Amino acid sequence: QKEVEQNSGPLSVPEGAIASLNCTYSDRGSQSFFWYRQYSGKSPELIMSIYSNGDKEDGRFTAQLNKASQYVSLLIRDSQPSDSATYLCAADTGRRALTFGSGTRLQVQP
Amino acid sequence: DTAVSQTPKYLVTQMGNDKSIKCEQNLGHDTMYWYKQDSKKFLKIMFSYNNKELIINETVPNRFSPKSPDKAHLNLHINSLELGDSAVYFCASSPREGGETQYFGPGTRLLVL
Numbered sequence: 001q002k003e004v005e006q007n008s009g010p011l012s013v014p015e016g017a018i019a020s021l022n023c024t025y026s027d028r029g030s031q032s033f034f035w036y037r038q039y040s041g042k043s044p045e046l047i048m049s050i051y052s053n054g055d056k057e058d059g060r061f062t063a064q065l066n067k068a069s070q071y072v073s074l075l076i077r078d079s080q081p082s083d084s085a086t087y088l089c090a091a092d093t094g095r096r097a098l099t100f101g102s103g104t105r106l107q108v109q110p
Numbered sequence: 111d112t113a114v115s116q117t118p119k120y121l122v123t124q125m126g127n128d129k130s131i132k133c134e135q136n137l138g139h140d141t142m143y144w145y146k147q148d149s150k151k152f153l154k155i156m157f158s159y160n161n162k163e164l165i166i167n168e169t170v171p172n173r174f175s176p177k178s179p180d181k182a183h184l185n186l187h188i189n190s191l192e193l194g195d196s197a198v199y200f201c202a203s204s205p206r207e208g209g210e211t212q213y214f215g216p217g218t219r220l221l222v223l
Contacts, residue, residue: 031209097143097155097158100153102151102152103152
C-alpha cells in the first residue's frame with residue numbers, strides 16, 4: 001500500500017473556479033503535511049504546510065486536514081492558468097523524512 | 111541568493127560511465143537529501159544526511175554513493191551508469207530531520223544513452 005496517495009489527474013477546471021486537490025495517507029502517526037507545486041521542468045516549491053486538524057488559509061490557497069479520516073486537501077480559489085502545474089502532497093511517515101505522493105496534474109482552462 | 115544549488119543542471123552521458131552531481135545549501139540547515147524523480151513525476155527519496163551522518167539509505171543500487179564533506183554539501187557519485195538511471199535528481203535540505211519543510215534545488219537532468 002502506498003503511504004501517500006493522490007489521484008494523478010489531470011484535473012481540469014475553468015479559470016476562476018475552485019480547484020480541489022485531495023490526498024490520503026496511511027500512517028496514523030503522521031503529524032506534518034505539506035503541499036508543493038511543481039511546474040514542468042522545475043523543482044517542487046512549498047505552497048503550504050499544515051499540522052492541526054481543520055483549515056489553514058493563505059491567500060487563494062486553503063489546506064484542510066482531517067486526521068481521523070487520514071485526509072489532506074488543497075483548495076485553490078479563483079484558479080488562474082498560472083496555477084496549472086503538478087501538486088505534490090507530502091507527509092512525515094516516521095521515516096525521518098517526508099514521503100511524497102505521485103502528484104496531481106492541474107490544468108486551468110482560460 | 112540561491113538557497114539550494116546543484117551542478118550540473120544537465121548531464122548527458124554514455125552507459126557505463128561514472129558521474130557526480132554536487133549540491134550546496136546556504137540555509138544553515140542540518141539535513142540534506144537526494145531524491146530521484148522518474149518520468150511519472152514520482153519523487154522517491156534515495157539518501158538523507160543529518161550533520162554529515164547518513165540517516166536514510168533507501169534500497170538504491172550500491173553504484174550510487176553519497177558523500178557529505180560538511181553539512182552544507184551533499185554530493186552523489188554514480189558508477190557504471192545504466193539506461194534506467196535516466197531521471198531528474200533533486201537535492202533538498204531541511205532545518206532538521208523528520209517532518210520538516212524541505213527546500214529543493216533546481217534538479218539535475220540525467221540522460222544515459
